[in-house]
Structure formats: C-alpha cells, structure tokens
Amino acid sequence: NAGVTQTPKFRVLKTGQSMTLLCAQDMNHEYMYWYRQDPGMGLRLIHYSVGEGTTAKGEVPDGYNVSRLKKQNFLLGLESAAPSQTSVYFCASSTRFKAGGSTDTQYFGPGTRLTVL
Amino acid sequence: GENVEQHPSTLSVQEGDSAVIKCTYSDSASNYFPWYKQELGKRPQLIIDIRSNVGEKKDQRIAVTLNKTAKHFSLHITETQPEDSAVYFCAAYPSNTGNQFYFGTGTSLTVIP
Numbered sequence: 001n002a003g004v005t006q007t008p009k010f011r012v013l014k015t016g017q018s019m020t021l022l023c024a025q026d027m028n029h030e031y032m033y034w035y036r037q038d039p040g041m042g043l044r045l046i047h048y049s050v051g052e053g054t055t056a057k058g059e060v061p062d063g064y065n066v067s068r069l070k071k072q073n074f075l076l077g078l079e080s081a082a083p084s085q086t087s088v089y090f091c092a093s094s095t096r097f098k099a100g101g102s103t104d105t106q107y108f109g110p111g112t113r114l115t116v117l
Numbered sequence: 118g119e120n121v122e123q124h125p126s127t128l129s130v131q132e133g134d135s136a137v138i139k140c141t142y143s144d145s146a147s148n149y150f151p152w153y154k155q156e157l158g159k160r161p162q163l164i165i166d167i168r169s170n171v172g173e174k175k176d177q178r179i180a181v182t183l184n185k186t187a188k189h190f191s192l193h194i195t196e197t198q199p200e201d202s203a204v205y206f207c208a209a210y211p212s213n214t215g216n217q218f219y220f221g222t223g224t225s226l227t228v229i230p
Contacts, residue, residue: 031216040126042206042222043161050216058217090160106151106208106218108160 002026006091006109013081013116021076021112023091031094032074033058033106034066036087043090049074081116088113119144119211123221130197131229138224140207141189147219149210150190152181155223156203164205165192197228 004025013019023032030051035043045058047066055066063085065077074093078085094106120143130136142150148169153161167174167181167190174181178197183190194201207221 033218040222042123043220045217048217105163105166108153108162110160 004091004093004107004109006089006112008112009110010113011115013078013114015082015116017081018077018079019081019114020078021089021091021114023074023076023093023109024072025074025091025093025107026072027093027095027107028071029093029095029107030071031096032068033092033094034064034074034076035090035092036060036085037090037111038087046076046089081114083116086114086116118217119147119209119219121207121209121219121221123207123224125224126222127225127227129227129229132197132199134197136192136194136197136201136226136228138192138205138207138226139189140191140209140221141187142209142219143188144209144211145185145188146211146213147209148212150181150183151208151210151218152192153206153208154203155206161206194226197226199228199230202226202228 007022033048034046044060049055049068052071067075089112091109092106123140151166154164155161165181167183178195180193204223204225206223208218
C-alpha cells in the first residue's frame with residue numbers, strides 16, 4: 001500500500017514549456033486535490049476532483065489544467081510554464097465521511113519541486 | 118468561501134514548555150478541523166483532528182480544542198521536544214460548499230534544547 005505518490009519529484013522548466021504532474025493513490029479515495037505551497041502562504045488549492053471524470057477549480061486555478069480519467073490518478077498540467085509557477089506542488093486524497101457530509105483524513109503525496117526559469 | 122487565520126506565524130519555546138497555536142474560521146458550516154505537521158522538505162502529515170460535535174480531543178502530548186460559538190480551534194503541545202520543531206498547519210472543511218479544505222498559513226515552531 002503505497003498511499004499517495006507523485007511523479008516527478010523534481011523538475012526544471014524553461015518559460016513557455018509544458019509538463020504534466022502525475023498523482024496516484026491506491027486507497028480507493030473519491031476525492032483528490034492539487035495544492036501549491038509557497039513560503040509564508042501555506043497550502044493553496046489549485047484544482048480538485050470529487051470523483052472519476054469530475055474536476056473543479058480551487059483558489060488559484062489560472063495557468064493549470066487537470067484531468068481525472070481514472071479514479072486512482074489525478075493529473076496536473078501546465079501548458080505554458082511561467083516563473084510565477086515555481087513552487088512545491090502537493091497532491092492529496094481523501095474519502096467521503098459516511099455520515100454528515102464531511103470528509104475523512106486527507107493524505108498527502110511527497111511533493112514535486114518545480115522551478116521555472 | 119471559508120477563511121482560516123492562524124497565529125502566531127513563528128513560535129519559539131524552551132524544551133519541556135508548552136506550545137499553543139490558534140486558528141479562527143469564518144464559515145459556521147465547517148465541521149472538520151485537522152492539524153498537520155510538516156517537517157522541512159517533507160509532506161504535511163495529520164497529527165490530530167476534531168469534528169464539530171466534539172469540544173476537545175487528546176493524543177498523548179497533543180490536544181486540540183474547538184469553540185464553535187467563537188469559531189476558533191487551538192493546538193496544544195505539552196512537554197515539547199526538539200523533534201516537535203516543524204511547521205504546523207490548521208485547516209477547516211465546510212460540509213456544504215464544495216468539498217474543499219481551507220488551510221491556515223502555518224506556524225513555524227522551534228523547540229530550543
């Protein structure tokens with residue numbers, strides 16, 4: 001049981017290049033999330049998904065796209081990278097709490113450190 | 118949407134002393150409040166959580182309290198140890214507004230041996 005995994009761990013891009021970050025979870029979780037973490041700003045939600053085939057925008061979605069074609073995978077794409085997207089990206093997943101419309105523990109992946117030159 | 122504020126942003130304590138981190142939230146529909154610990158270069162990891170039907174929860178040296186009326190919750194660490202040094206994040210989960218977690222900006226805790 002690997003939990004939440006992310007690939008790659010590190011990446012350096014030039015401005016204008018594109019890339020895709022992959023998140024995979026083996027806990028059969030319905031919900032998956034992409035966050036970015038910048039110094040002094042905590043974790044900010046980029047996009048999230050409440051199930052296979054569904055996605056929604058978070059707090060900072062501009063410049064990113066996502067897809068959830070399979071329940072266990074959540075992809076984050078940067079079509080044209082900019083220096084402002086230099087950050088550490090975390091994927092997370094959680095399951096729906098069975099009662100009360102709440103959620104259960106959110107598990108994080110190890111992160112991807114992205115630098116855009 | 119929900120707004121979570123966290124204080125202080127940095128905290129230094131002597132080993133063995135207690136540390137308290139406070140968070141406030143704005144959405145009365147929030148019903149789940151996790152706390153995460155993030156060591157340098159590592160992923161955030163859940164250390165304790167509390168749901169809105171509970172006022173306090175303890176796990177060894179760590180406790181969380183929730184005041185729904187005042188919309189604030191706090192993390193208490195007793196008998197601090199150097200390995201408690203990390204960044205701590207609080208979060209709130211409103212049950213009725215789209216399945217998102219809202220995070221505080223983090224508290225950098227340093228325990229001085």
